[in-house]
Amino acid sequence: MPRSPRSSRSRSPPSPPVKKSKKKKKSKSPRRRSRDRSPNKKSSRRDRGRSRSRSRSRSRDRFGRNISKRIERERERAEDQEKRRKVEEEKRIDEERQRRKRQEELESKLIEEETTKRVEELVAMRVEEELRKRKDEIEAEVLRRVEEVKQNMEKQMLEELERKRAIQEAEEERKKEEKEAEQRKLESIMEENNKKILEAQQKLLSKLAVFDELCHMLVM
Template sequence: MGRSRSRSRSSTRHRHKSKHKKHRSRSRSRDRAARRSRHRSRSRDRDRRSRKRSYSSSSSDSDLDVLAPTKVLEEKKKEDEEKQAEMERLRLERQKALEEKLIEEEVAKRVEELVAKRVAEELEKRKDEIEAEVLRRVEEAKRIMEKQMLEEMEKQRAAEVEAQKRKEEEERRKREELENIMKENNRKVEEAQRKLAEEQLKLVEEQRKMLEERQRLEDEQKQKVKKEQEVILNKKNARPRLSFSLGGK
């Protein structure tokens, strides 16, 4: 497998080198053609200037008037040739830029494919290692989760115990308050009952005294009446008795 990858990389590098060599060869050919074209254009310009100088030295003023249209045509032709050369140069530059862009895109594409292939190969080689790492992380996460759950349950139990303590304390406090209220109520009831009993006893005592006083008054009245009756009876018994005899003296 390693040999196949090395052969693939070697063949890829060889293709890249061959393509770059061809591209450089075509670029050099285009440069040489452009230089030859510019050289021919400059040679024609020099020839035309030389012919003009020789012709002007041997011709008269009348000949210049006759050759004026020819000069205009030559200048126009020269301008056309210069424009054509400039257009050719621009075309070659655009073609060169396009070829370079295509080469860059092809290189980037092949590099991307090579990187993707290398990544896939590395992932395949490290598949077991990755799976083991994933399992290790899963187990670690499970342990952490279990620990967190135990801590949460412990906190919940502690909170429940604390809540139960508070509830019991509250119930005890309420029970004590209720007992105190009941004690106070019982004390008040007992106090009220004691006062009521005392009042009832006092009332009974007063009634007894009133009855005794009434009985005493009744007894005194009876004694008085009895004494008066005795006085009356005694008076009756104290009268002299009259005796009458029918046989007389």
């Protein structure tokens, strides 16, 4: 007896259960897929990378050197230059003092030699003139007068030397005061520059700290 199609269908071997592929399990919903592929996420990643590079670039100059360290080195270099300048100034003052001392000794020696020479010439001239009259009396008188002239000449020359020395000292004092004023002005400028450098360094560090904190917040 022929089998009906129904019976053949009912007796057909059961089809194996369809296994869900792993791909379907891992598949994401269209919403998540579109969210992952959205340009906002890519741009945020790019922004984070740029912000990190900017934070690194702002703490360094165009040569790649650390700005705060460079400022510190410039301040130390300025202090070293100031120390060397002070040492050179002290050396120059000491050399000037030694030069003045040698000059005074030389002037004193020249005055003494010139005075002795003039006195000897005057004595020889007066003695030669007066010897013809009264040798003994005139010689004594001449010697007395020569001594008097010598004292007057020494006094005049000393007064002239003192006058020149006073003028020279006044000029040196004026120059010294000008240099001290310039020194004070320079020190004031250096102090102001150091303050500005420190303030700039502190502002830079505070900005970098705020920027790093913002970067950290963006990353989180």
